[in-house]
Amino acid sequence: MTLPVRTLFFAAYRDRLGIAELEVDLWAGATVADLVAELRGRGAPFDILPESPAVAVNHTYAFLDEELAAGDEVAFIPPVAGG
């Protein structure tokens, strides 16, 4: 494994993907955008993920150009509806 990250899916994403989490192996220098492209490139059902989803890296909202590190927790955050 070069750059393993733990991805989490919530709410509508979880329902439509049928999984809550997934380990993904990336490469040194990979960004959030690379992770999204890697997943979407797998085709169904991952192609339901938007090209530019809201994500959080290690519990903090992040932009797509953020570089990832081994062991990061990357959560795909559908539009939120608390309250």
Add this chain to the structure above:
Amino acid sequence: MVFASVCTDLIDTNEVLTRVGSDQDGATLLFLGVVRDHADGRPVSGMRYDAYEEMATPVLLGIAQEAADRTGSDRIAVVHRFGELSIGDVSVAIAVSTPHRAEAYDASRYVIEEIKKRLPVWKKEHYTDGGSEWVAGTVPPGTASQGIS
């Protein structure tokens, strides 16, 4: 001291209230978000809240701290529940106390509006006719993102 938590237990609103209030405060305000029995005219029988618990707790604490910084009062407590809720159940309780009422209303409003913008929590409405749907949400700011395709 500000207080924030995310839990599956029934919210004890009195307990939330007792976390605020001091001799310098002339106003104490309690806001409750409650599960209602309809959505856009469609009868609702209950609601399921999902939360990214490990992230929701620090985000909620950050929101409460921002409200404290804005108002100058650190007597702010907020609790958000998740799991399966029934009609009439309290989903969120926000207690604030300040020297004067205006700051209390401002702080309480700030907390609930920020929760709706960026707390990683989702709700699925269960309808009396049998269906269930995720409530259309808000894209959190600072993420340059789009909704589900």
